[in-house]
Amino acid sequence: MPHGQDLEPPAYASKFAAGMDLRAAVSDSVKLFPGERKLIPTGFAMQMEPGYEAQIRPRSGLALKHGVTVLNAPGTVDADYRGEVGVLLINLGDQPFTIERGDRIAQMVISPMCQARWEIVPTLESSGRGRGGYGHTGVR
Ligand SMILES: O=c1ccn([C@H]2C[C@H](O)[C@@H](COP(=O)(O)OP(=O)(O)OP(=O)(O)O)O2)c(=O)[nH]1
Numbered sequence: 001m002p003h004g005q006d007l008e009p010p011a012y013a014s015k016f017a018a019g020m021d022l023r024a025a026v027s028d029s030v031k032l033f034p035g036e037r038k039l040i041p042t043g044f045a046m047q048m049e050p051g052y053e054a055q056i057r058p059r060s061g062l063a064l065k066h067g068v069t070v071l072n073a074p075g076t077v078d079a080d081y082r083g084e085v086g087v088l089l090i091n092l093g094d095q096p097f098t099i100e101r102g103d104r105i106a107q108m109v110i111s112p113m114c115q116a117r118w119e120i121v122p123t124l125e126s127s128g129r130g131r132g133g134y135g136h137t138g139v140r
Pocket residue numbers: 056072074075076077078079081084085086087088
């Protein structure tokens with residue numbers, strides 16, 4: 001699917017930036033009321049090599065200034081997915097938030113992925129941590 005003609009394709013902001021900015025490909029502006037969630041189209045589809053995934057993450061500026069974040073962060077785009085990439089935004093702020101066409105709404109990282117092969121075993125090797133978790137090493 002070609003990217004919306006007036007929209008730039010996802011691009012790294014600089015060679016040091018981890019995430020590519022994703023833009024809203026909405027035809028009309030979209031309003032997110034406090035507590036509301038919506039799937040926002042990005043206007044593009046892609047094909048990745050097997051062994052990779054894309055992760056969709058919030059933009060910290062939107063989160064800090066407006067309380068708008070990616071509900072399912074990190075959203076997972078599978079290598080075999082051929083549909084339009086969507087961004088599931090939620091407004092956790094206390095004011096309505098308006099999204100215009102072309103707004104940068106999230107960022108995307110392409111990552112190599114490890115696929116596990118499960119093996120059933122009678123016991124697990126012992127370790128320093130053992131079964132301890134959820135803060136068992138202290139409250140601070
Ligand atoms: O933020 C997201 C999350 C998912 N997807 C697309 C790509 C992904 O490959 C597909 C399925 O996503 P996921 O595996 O998270 O969905 P599911 O709820 O497990 O449903 P499914 O049964 O379709 O796998 O939806 C997006 O475009 N954006």
